[in-house]
Amino acid sequence: MIRLGAVAGVLVCLGLVACGDDGGGGGGGGGGGKELTIYSSLPLQGPARTQAVATVNGAKLALEQAGGKVGDFKVTYKSLDDSTAQAGGWEPGATSANARKAASDDSTIGYIGEFNSGATAVSLPILNESGVPQVSPGNTAVGITSDDPGAEPGEPDKYYPSGERTYVRVLPKDTYQGAALVALAKQEGCSSAYVLNDKEVYGAGLARNVELSAKDQGLDVKGNDGIDKSAANYRSLGQKIARTGAGCMIYCGITANNAVQIFKDMAVALPKAPLLGPEGVGETGFFDPKEGGLPPDVAKRTRITIPGVAPEEYPPAGKQFLKDYEAKYGEKNPDRYAVYGYESMSVLLDAIKRAGADGGDRAAVVKELLGTKDREGVFGKYSFDENGDITLTPYGVYKIEDGALVFDRSVNPEG
DSSP, rough: OEEEEEOOOOHHHHHHHHHHTOOOSSTTTTOOOSEEEEEEEEEOSSSHHHHHHHHHHHHHHHHHHHEEEEEEEEEEEEEEEEEEETTEEEEEEOOOOOHHHHHTTTTTTEEOOOSSSSHHHHHHHHHHHOOOOOOSSOOOGGGGTTTSSOOTTTTGGGGGGTTSEEEESSOOOOOHHHHHHHHHHHHHSEEEEEEOOOOOOSHHHHHHHHHHHHHTOEEEEEEEOOOOOSOOHHHHHHHHHHHHHHHHHEEETTTTHHHHHHHHHHHHSSSSSSSEEGGGGGGGGHHHOOOHHOOOOHHEEEEEEEOOOOGGGGHHHHHHHHHHHHHHHHSSOHHHHHHHOOOOOHHHHHHHHHHHHGTTTTHHHHHHHOOOOEEEEEHHHHHBBTTTTTSOOOEEEEEEETTTEEEEEEEEOOO
């Protein structure tokens, strides 16, 4: 069994993140200069801190292996925090400030972020207006890239004020995750489910995708409620759900929106029901009790869907990454976001390389980034479609053991 979400060496990693903040970059790179800057914007505080640090470390490793340059271009990496201690996760003001900083830096040639889809809804229009190539290591909300079922009115056009696409992501959109959650519910023996969502761009959109897929797969959805993330508890909501006779609970949202309390209260209200969640709760702050995560009795009934295959199924490039990451950071089984951070930086560097002499020009790099085809990435061969969506769509099911995520089995997102 492969364990993910390793926390060894986190304090050392945080030190590395701080070092990334101090890196300097020359001017003019975004306009064709020889010194370029790639920023990242990730929640370095709150329940996703470990995953954000892993993302940063993966990105730093990819740039280091490239020698800090692409052709004649010197590339500097700067890590920014889109979270605040008060918010306990990403925060709109911090996110927009990061995007404005990157957009106004003439040397900026790329932006890795955001971790949360709701945060990208804030940063993407700012970056798009300045033509900054953006790669997300964590977004899955449908509406960020398309108006497919699950999107809100006005999406995705409102995120692209320039009228041109500048964004790609290395995780599949929630069309597939919704289907994976429904397929998982049926595998767990549920003929019906109750859906809860955190009302953010990601959670609300995913919940709609779950409902749509449930119709196709024959799962009876008893309800879909948006939760109050500031509630002290959800006991009355749990009693309401219990009265519907729902066979399982599906949560659509992120850890920071009181997910731990939701799962604890649902476990009491639904003593025999499987408790299911998406990659939005695949964070240390959710599954590790030492970090405020689920207690063991609730964790044993919880299953989480996460995009991608288990590390043991990685192609040669992925296996080499794991060796290199362990050699650099001392973690044999790094959090999966280390892989997403590494691939996000790698695909940006590759786009700069393919742009050749125009590698310092944002428009040229965007064109190459969106034109990525049959790339041999660390988690498999992939392309980006015209919307910036990755073509890889496998999902894994993870259980929680001893405060760590453990790969259990694959699930078919096509139902």
